Amino acid sequence: MIEAFQNINKVFESKVRLGIMAVLMVNEDVDFNTLKELLSLTDGNLASHTRALEELGYVVCQKTFVGRKPKTSFQATSEGKKAFKAHIEALENFLKST
Amino acid sequence: MIEAFQNINKVFESKVRLGIMAVLMVNEDVDFNTLKELLSLTDGNLASHTRALEELGYVVCQKTFVGRKPKTSFQATSEGKKAFKAHIEALENFLKST
Numbered sequence: 001m002i003e004a005f006q007n008i009n010k011v012f013e014s015k016v017r018l019g020i021m022a023v024l025m026v027n028e029d030v031d032f033n034t035l036k037e038l039l040s041l042t043d044g045n046l047a048s049h050t051r052a053l054e055e056l057g058y059v060v061c062q063k064t065f066v067g068r069k070p071k072t073s074f075q076a077t078s079e080g081k082k083a084f085k086a087h088i089e090a091l092e093n094f095l096k097s098t
Numbered sequence: 099m100i101e102a103f104q105n106i107n108k109v110f111e112s113k114v115r116l117g118i119m120a121v122l123m124v125n126e127d128v129d130f131n132t133l134k135e136l137l138s139l140t141d142g143n144l145a146s147h148t149r150a151l152e153e154l155g156y157v158v159c160q161k162t163f164v165g166r167k168p169k170t171s172f173q174a175t176s177e178g179k180k181a182f183k184a185h186i187e188a189l190e191n192f193l194k195s196t
Contacts, residue, residue, distance in 0.1 A: 018192070092193060095190060
């Protein structure tokens with residue numbers, strides 16, 4: 001149990017970050033509003049967690065315009081995907097051992 | 099994925115709380131120092147999380163003396179065990195869906 005426990009990544013402790021990464025693992029590119037609705041989050045909550053993931057290099061953010069409307073979308077980086085996979089593995093091993 | 103995500107209990111987001119509860123699920127009664135060493139935590143870190151779990155009614159704390167030495171030990175309450183099991187289930191379902 002203890003080894004799996006130590007491998008749990010504190011970055012992904014937050015349920016919101018877990019949700020963001022899970023969505024970005026299976027969708028190449030997801031815009032802010034879709035992510036917000038999928039995870040039932042407020043703008044501020046989503047923005048603060050995507051910013052944290054961006055700062056870690058786990059997520060990249062693109063701002064474009066659709067007509068006159070600004071659109072923010074997110075992608076997981078390969079580093080982010082790797083870190084998330086390792087976290088999920090640690091979490092699964094931890095759960096198996098409980 | 100979304101339903102499992104919503105059922106993840108924010109109380110157990112923290113890796114430390116996850117570890118405390120996992121240990122208390124399989125051990126009836128665990129003292130402070132054992133818990134601290136098992137999870138490689140500092141006194142302050144462990145104390146703040148056990149206090150939070152106590153306040154939620156998920157854990158009870160007993161202070162006794164062994165000779166002249168004070169000993170603090172913890173037990174999970176049935177409410178705590180139930181909440182933790184539900185969380186683990188939600189987490190497992192979430193992981194399966196990712």
